[in-house]
């Protein structure tokens with residue numbers, strides 16, 4: 414059976430063109446870039462090219478830093494623990510503001526910092542599922558709030574937060590602004606100079622690069638105590654031998670994912686596939702799609718099917734060769750109600766029925782046609798055998 418992959422917010426396939434660029438660095442060009450001999454120096458120009466591609470992809474200024482690391486989880490930890498070391502422990506600014514719907518790479522790290530004595534405010538989401546500037550204005554404490562950390566786009570709903578306005582409010586009150594942009598890169602325009610974010614994190618495997626490599630953007634004239642100590646790689650900002658194959662692949666993946674043509678394709682063709690599937694889901698009885706599609710990343714649907722447990726639905730889809738998820742992969746084992754649903758005060762019974770479909774540029778119209786047929790049949794079958802579902806109740 415042809416399998417259909419609709420879980421791209423969890424991870425994406427490496428673009429075959431990216432793999433071609435990466436392959437030589439997994440074979441002949443294996444040198445350690447810190448080595449002075451030719452095996453080491455011969456990879457420098459490729460690393461510089463990759464950095465140029467990364468800087469261009471997020472419109473970072475030449476004076477800013479992009480640190481190559483292992484993933485967004487590392488980048489988020491670097492920022493949050495760096496703020497703890499440099500502000501919470503060593504200044505009058507002992508307050509961090511975040512949101513109730515961050516990825517665990519942010520929320521669990523902040524929980525840990527709270528256990529160490531950090532004052533934390535977790536902003537609720539609006540009924541539309543967004544973090545509003547007004548909620549930040551109410552919570553921020555001038556010259557006491559050290560950092561505001563709000564994700565650019567939510568991994569489960571795809572909802573996009575107004576990071577430019579939020580960063581402005583942070584700066585007006587003497588705070589720095591971090592955004593986890595994992596779900597934004599390659600889906601919406603990410604411009605760190607226009608939005609004036611101070612720190613931004615991303616992972617290559619979310620935009621058709623390899624797993625195990627990511628980036629941390631640090632605005633010019635800012636420094637943080639590093640998370641890792643050791644060698645002098647990345648000018649001492651991130652110790653450890655650089656993952657050259659991953660870096661080169663991530664640079665090219667960034668170029669391919671953030672070009673004007675790519676973003677246009679994502680927001681026109683991929684979105685048209687998403688909207689077609691979403692329209693069918695909306696046509697089914699007792700289903701809801703979370704969030705206004707015009708305020709979401711173009712590839713994501715988080716839908717709830719009353720009377721159908723998310724896991725049962727996923728199993729049915731998987732039996733038909735279709736890969737989706739009940740929310741983030743990190744919480745796929747967790748039967749707790751989806752915090753996004755709870756934060757948006759969506760009925761508890763619906764909160765357990767969320768299914769996330771996340772498309773990519775590699776999906777086709779024929780695939781979505783088949784997904785639509787399977788979804789309609791699965792919902793009908795699962796409700797027929799449901800002991801609790803009564804239409805319209």
Ligand SMILES: Cc1ncc(COP(=O)(O)O)c(CN[C@@H](CS)C(=O)O)c1O
Nearest residue numbers: 423484485486516568595616741742743
């Ligand atoms: C917003 C956001 N922030 C951080 C991460 C972590 O990425 P890593 O490359 O694993 O470090 C993710 C990865 N979210 C996947 C796996 S849990 C999902 O299914 O939603 C993310 O979506």
